[in-house]
Amino acid sequence: SAVISQKPSRDICQRGTSLTIQCQVDSQVTMMFWYRQQPGQSLTLIATANQGSEATYESGFVIDKFPISRPNLTFSTLTVSNMSPEDSSIYLCSVDRGLAGGPLSSYNEQFFGPGTRLTVL
Amino acid sequence: GIQVEQSPPDLILQEGANSTLRCNFSDSVNNLQWFHQNPWGQLINLFYIPSGTKQNGRLSATTVATERYSLLYISSSQTTDSGVYFCAVGEGGSQGNLIFGKGTKLSVKP
Numbered sequence: 572s573a574v575i576s577q578k579p580s581r582d583i584c585q586r587g588t589s590l591t592i593q594c595q596v597d598s599q600v601t602m603m604f605w606y607r608q609q610p611g612q613s614l615t616l617i618a619t620a621n622q623g624s625e626a627t628y629e630s631g632f633v634i635d636k637f638p639i640s641r642p643n644l645t646f647s648t649l650t651v652s653n654m655s656p657e658d659s660s661i662y663l664c665s666v667d668r669g670l671a672g673g674p675l676s677s678y679n680e681q682f683f684g685p686g687t688r689l690t691v692l
Numbered sequence: 693g694i695q696v697e698q699s700p701p702d703l704i705l706q707e708g709a710n711s712t713l714r715c716n717f718s719d720s721v722n723n724l725q726w727f728h729q730n731p732w733g734q735l736i737n738l739f740y741i742p743s744g745t746k747q748n749g750r751l752s753a754t755t756v757a758t759e760r761y762s763l764l765y766i767s768s769s770q771t772t773d774s775g776v777y778f779c780a781v782g783e784g785g786s787q788g789n790l791i792f793g794k795g796t797k798l799s800v801k802p
Binding site: 602604608612613614615616619661663665667679680681682683685686688 | 727732733734735737740788789790791793
């Protein structure tokens, strides 16, 4: 299984500010994903991040609000911009176990980072 | 898009009891995973099971892809089994992301 770390693990932020969340993986992976889990809810995909290309956002999520970087095959960042209390959630990154350079597939097991618990006041 | 329904939404058990959690999905899938989310929010991989049956200790899972459902069995439940259990599927032709059900919240009482 992949070992995934996220920073910060939690933060309390003021309305109108921005927070950048980092996701580091211990091996090179092709696919990285960012999810949001609002309080008491299930997980919702924000975007898919492939190295060397623009992130692909799901309906309801836009790049200006959630800019994503994927500078290499082991690292990605998600920024939550101009935050409001409605952004209070757990943000999780996940990776596909598929090896970098291999065929893209929806068949691979996914593993999740420990999450970043964000509270916006 | 594909719909994922989990039942029951909530389940309270006495320690030692057995339980079955169900996941129905509305279309063909190429990936199905069961997760346990602990009280700290960490998602723990339980099973990667797009089809067939697997067992791991007190837990086992069965996916019948042709009938579009999966079952998670928990035997001899323990208080540490408490948390939310999620079923998540991957659609064929997708980028590989998972679509999550709403989860089953399990509480095991001592």
